[in-house]
Amino acid sequence: MITASPTLSVRDLSVSFGATGARLQALDRVSFDVARGEILALVGESGCGKSVTMMAILGLLPERVARIEAQRIQLGELDLRKATPKALRTVRGRRIGMIFQDPMTSLTPVHTVGFQIAEVMRAHQGLSRRAAQARALELLDLVRIPDPRRRLDAYPHELSGGMRQRVMIAIALACAPELLIADEPTTALDVTVQAQIMELIADLRREMGMSVVLITHDLGVVATTADRVAVMYAGRIVEEAPVADLFRNPSHGYTAGLIRSLPGGETERQTRLAEIPGNVPRFAAPPNACAFTERCAFALPGCATTRPPDEQISQAHRCACFNREAVAAALRDTPFVRAWV
Amino acid sequence: MLRYAATRLVAGVPTLVLVSVFIFSLIHITPGDPAILLAGDNATPAQVEAIRARLKLDLPLWQQFGLWFLDALRLDLGSSVYSGKPVTELIMQRIEPTLVLGLTTILLTILIAIPLGAYAAWRVNTFVDRLAMGFAVIGFSVPVFVIGYVLLYVFAVKWRLFPVQGYKPLSEGMFAALHSVTLPATALALVFAALIARVTRAAVLDVLGENYIRTTRAKGLSAPRILFIHALKSAGVPVVTVVGIGFATLIGGVVVTESVFNIPGIGRLTVDAITRRDYPVIQGVILFFSAALILINLLVDLTYALIDPRVRG
Numbered sequence A: 001m002i003t004a005s006p007t008l009s010v011r012d013l014s015v016s017f018g019a020t021g022a023r024l025q026a027l028d029r030v031s032f033d034v035a036r037g038e039i040l041a042l043v044g045e046s047g048c049g050k051s052v053t054m055m056a057i058l059g060l061l062p063e064r065v066a067r068i069e070a071q072r073i074q075l076g077e078l079d080l081r082k083a084t085p086k087a088l089r090t091v092r093g094r095r096i097g098m099i100f101q102d103p104m105t106s107l108t109p110v111h112t113v114g115f116q117i118a119e120v121m122r123a124h125q126g127l128s129r130r131a132a133q134a135r136a137l138e139l140l141d142l143v144r145i146p147d148p149r150r151r152l153d154a155y156p157h158e159l160s161g162g163m164r165q166r167v168m169i170a171i172a173l174a175c176a177p178e179l180l181i182a183d184e185p186t187t188a189l190d191v192t193v194q195a196q197i198m199e200l201i202a203d204l205r206r207e208m209g210m211s212v213v214l215i216t217h218d219l220g221v222v223a224t225t226a227d228r229v230a231v232m233y234a235g236r237i238v239e240e241a242p243v244a245d246l247f248r249n250p251s252h253g254y255t256a257g258l259i260r261s262l263p264g265g266e267t268e269r270q271t272r273l274a275e276i277p278g279n280v281p282r283f284a285a286p287p288n289a290c291a292f293t294e295r296c297a298f299a300l301p302g303c304a305t306t307r308p309p310d311e312q313i314s315q316a317h318r319c320a321c322f323n324r325e326a327v328a329a330a331l332r333d334t335p336f337v338r339a340w341v
Numbered sequence B: 001m002l003r004y005a006a007t008r009l010v011a012g013v014p015t016l017v018l019v020s021v022f023i024f025s026l027i028h029i030t031p032g033d034p035a036i037l038l039a040g041d042n043a044t045p046a047q048v049e050a051i052r053a054r055l056k057l058d059l060p061l062w063q064q065f066g067l068w069f070l071d072a073l074r075l076d077l078g079s080s081v082y083s084g085k086p087v088t089e090l091i092m093q094r095i096e097p098t099l100v101l102g103l104t105t106i107l108l109t110i111l112i113a114i115p116l117g118a119y120a121a122w123r124v125n126t127f128v129d130r131l132a133m134g135f136a137v138i139g140f141s142v143p144v145f146v147i148g149y150v151l152l153y154v155f156a157v158k159w160r161l162f163p164v165q166g167y168k169p170l171s172e173g174m175f176a177a178l179h180s181v182t183l184p185a186t187a188l189a190l191v192f193a194a195l196i197a198r199v200t201r202a203a204v205l206d207v208l209g210e211n212y213i214r215t216t217r218a219k220g221l222s223a224p225r226i227l228f229i230h231a232l233k234s235a236g237v238p239v240v241t242v243v244g245i246g247f248a249t250l251i252g253g254v255v256v257t258e259s260v261f262n263i264p265g266i267g268r269l270t271v272d273a274i275t276r277r278d279y280p281v282i283q284g285v286i287l288f289f290s291a292a293l294i295l296i297n298l299l300v301d302l303t304y305a306l307i308d309p310r311v312r313g
């Protein structure tokens, strides 16, 4: 399927935090590729390690507490594991753009948005002040901010959350990066603005031909926006597939839980979300078990004692679950899955 | 911005009026007859009467205040009981050394303390941070006159790099003047730098945990740019506040320092006036220092607005 070499390729990325005695394993051998021009969604509950994955790739985790190991973190031809701090800095902002969850607090309050957009281009492309300002104006226009000339001199507190997130997108795209990482870009925004921002990201991906990693816990967003999806649970990727494959044939107990928790996913309960009982463990659970066992509706006796291996269901669909067939069969009837078949 | 400045300036006026009421009453709330007080210790009854008549001390208090206040508005603060010279003239004569000392101190303090505090925050809990904050504790807990004498001993007496005492006026050249205030300004600056470095460190440390700093890192900006252009400027309001408070207390330090280094400034004038119970001069310098304080506050407010757009309103 994947013809050209991927934009980003990650193999066996593990991250742990804290002192040697009480280390907290946040990521456990995470592997994935992001192909050129595709949107990969990274889905999972709060605390499962989505942000840590991306921060580790960008070298943004606090050095003194985070221990990072990986077989490969490859951005195009560049090995990010071996990159010097200086080389990593030129990757950030120039080759990888990043948008964060909370637009209200993600912009420096004491500088104008024009300054903050222009600054990236001045740092990476050596543009003059004037050229950078002119580009900033174009970018505000690109992210569809009305009256961009006036906004250039606005301070963040003068803009709404949606506008600020557009500014963040403008900053992330300023140097036309090959990869955009959007870490829950819409969670803090109201519903109509959420849809607009997602649409904007999808459009810009097409216009600029970049790859996108979209972090979210909203399967609805995944369904409408992403090409492929990786489902994370407690520091591991438990299932990965093209969106249609995943929704047609969900195979991990946790994926099943996510799908069932979608509004309207269960016929009897239209409005209330069917929540998955229990909480995400604070760290990747025992190395010799599936971390989801305790909360899983499909758990088998072996799940608690053996870590299920990654298995290919089809060429592009992999899953680490001992009870795949039962999961897929049980979900075949849910309206959400039926809509995709 | 201009309107903001104007409002702040006008807001300073009532304060100054209040201060002048206080200064005026100073001589009337001190026990004893003001005329006798003003006449000094060795005055004859005739001299006391002359003063009573000249200062219209028989008029009702509010009229006296009115007259005094009108004079003060014209910068006429009366004459020294000791030398007979007008108070305004005495202050003007002494203003240069104090201003040179004060401004040099402010500049030195800001140049030492703010980068030091910001850098300590950046390298929090490292050796550099501990060393810097250790210095700050020392600077903070040792009185200015002790630091003054230590500097004097090392740099003036032993190494003879700077004069032991005295002041060279600006008319003898910028360098000569700065050279003569280097030691006293350093002594003062060390004390205030300690305070300001600690506050800067705390404020910047706070800001470094903010989401927008994560954004600057994701943008690939350089460390100095993140620290100084983003973090420090965002932390500006608390820092400027302490700088302001620091300089308010600097006034006390100036008085002590001018005595230690024998600099003929307003601090010395104050000390001399107090020892001679030269009330008109005391009133004059208090008014002068009050006006200076109000000016500092105004500058602080304006700086707030300059660095933080949310303050401008």
Ligand SMILES: Nc1ncnc2c1ncn2[C@@H]1O[C@H](COP(=O)(O)OP(=O)(O)OP(=O)(O)O)[C@@H](O)[C@H]1O
Pocket: A017, A018, A024, A026, A044, A045, A046, A047, A048, A049, A050, A051, A052, A053, A062, A065, A217, A282, A283
């Ligand atoms: N600097 C850190 N020090 C210690 N633990 C950390 C640190 N950063 C993250 N963690 C831990 O790593 C785990 C994964 O966190 P992460 O932020 O990646 O979750 P997430 O999937 O992005 O969740 P959310 O949806 O809430 O953003 C959490 O248990 C978190 O407490």
Ligand SMILES: [Mg+2]
Pocket: A050, A051, A052, A183
């Ligand atoms: Mg997160």
